[in-house]
Amino acid sequence: MSDLQIGLIALGVLLILLVLGFNWWQDRRVRRKMQTHFPASEQDPLLGAGLGAGAGAPAPSRREPGMGGESAAHLPAEPAAAPGSDADDAEEPDPATEVVIEVHFSEPARGADLLPYMQSLRHVGRKPMRVFATTDQGRHRARLHAAESYGAMQLAVLLANRSGPLTAIEWSQAWARAQDLAERFDATIEGPDQQAVLEQAARLDDTCAALDTQVGLTLLLHQAQPAAEVLNIARDAGFAAEGNRLLWPAEDGAIRFTLSRADGAAFDAGMGGIERLYLLLDVPCAPADPRAFGRMVDVGRDLAARLRADLVDDQGKPLADGAEKVIDERLQVLFGQLEQAGLPAGSARAQRVFA
Template sequence: MSDLQIGLIVLGVLLILLVLGFNWWQDRRVRRKMQSHFPTNEHDPLLGAEQHGGGHGGASEPRAPATKVHKGAQSAEPRREPNFGAGSGSVTGASAAPAPAAPLAATSGSDQDDAEEVDPAIEAVIELTFGSPVRGAELLPHVQSVRNVGRKPVRIFAETEGGRHRARIHSDETYSRLQLAILLANRSGPLTAIEWSQAWARAQDLAERFDASPEGPEQQPVLEHAHKLDDVCAALDTQVGLTLLLGCAQPAAEVLAIARDMGFVHEGPRLAWMSDEGIARFTLSRSDGAPFDAGVGGVEKMNLLLDVPCSPADTRAFGRMVDVGRELASRLRADLVDDQGKPLADGSDVAIDERLQKLFSQLDQAGLRSGSARAQRVFS
């Protein structure tokens, strides 16, 4: 091999290394730029330097133990993502339940910004800036599938060509930017490296299809944030349950009719006892997991469940469930017992409610107001 050939090979290797180094530097610069778009808010406990842990209010009560299942969060005042939209508009309040999953498509948008926004305390954001405006009709077929990465839901936000913030894409609008907001933690655990990589893969795919520039935070800070959020939520995640023993199987249709007559409403396969604000205080489900209207066999056992972080704060949260449970048991000629199969002791509801008040307060202090949209997202 001649000196000229060796020189050309060495020169080619150096050029390849230079290209790789430039790409790495450019990617790092873009990600750091994106991170600067999301400053923390000192008033939000979940974004502060210290995380609020706490004991389980009522978790140790033997008559109705709280079952720790995982994590949680939505804030009293979720905020708009910086530099995304024309104004700071109001957003869903802490006591409001998250709206049902709305379709990404709609016939037309309004002249106002949508209220629902990114929540930096519980979501990591990847933003795509389009080289030229893209019609919603073109985006919809490709973003419909970007609803989850692993076990973490993804919310889609967009900015119109005219600078309007959208919580869903309208087929007849054109958009200049898109945001993928990935939930950092829920009851399946914190966001994982694999889930974060999947989110980036989806973003890169959209970027290639629509000539967009993707920007987002680096992986390590995102995963650290996810683990901190998960730790906070795990310390406060509490559920309290009761059991209805019907003795012998009763027709599901009759059980459903009695429950609905008392005031329960359908919530998926379960029934829910709603608050005045339209948030489920507690739920009623068949022990076999089947829907009440499935028409499959009879019902022998049912469960009442108070999901504390997802229900609105109430001075008689458990006592109210006990009252409803006793009336339902009377109508069904059933026995109301705790998770150990024992009848409820007199005064146990008062003791548990006192403990739950402490938990409601801890959730509030941690930025996870019970029953809020943030709490219902992470405690899911």
């Protein structure tokens, strides 16, 4: 090998090391900037290196809802400050489950001009986005008001949900929307490196997949009954309607479990009869309860008596005596694991990622 070849090889190695060093420095600089906006909390397991109980372990395949589709997040509304108020809104981006793109306007932008653009900032692919803003007076807003002007905005993109982790395409779409916003309103944008985002999304998805559990029961009606009659009986039993399903609410309004038709249709859709109903306990999205499953069994048995139906498990077998107690004991372990992972059952954070 000639001296020229050796020299070229050495030069190539040096250039590669310089590129790797520059990328490391750039990633470190961006992370430091983001941490100034969202300092890590020592009390939040999801913000730690291990990402909760599921980190480092082999990730099982994500278990999708077994009884009628994904459950929608039922998030309580945070109180919002009135337009022009000196108070800050309480709701903020969640750095443990969302990645934030910062938008800084060269001149304050009017809320009335920004609001028509908000429709395009609700989703990227199958991941929801939340929009936050800082007024020209330095007040934090969880929603924009036409009468205010804003010096900056934050676009918070969910890192993972039941559709899987945030993908490179979804992140690129979010970045493209931020760039479009910046071009329209003369702004600059800042955000973390794509690879760091995708790695964080994958870790969160692994954690959620390890904890995602749903428990179902089936009501087999002895004969088909009109949907309107079934709906009235369910309402009399204590269910409340929401979209195509019925909800069993807790005292604070949170959803304990749901009731849906086997065909997924709304209870007031069509004239055909109903022969099968599904009860579903979405464990991460329901409030922690020592009798989470037992409570659903009690309601299911009452509903079965009202509808002249048989209550069976998701394998089509009658419930064994004491089965609810055994399952509730297992669910208490899962509730504890969710808490340790920084995803308390029924919390707004859990409902975002388990949707």
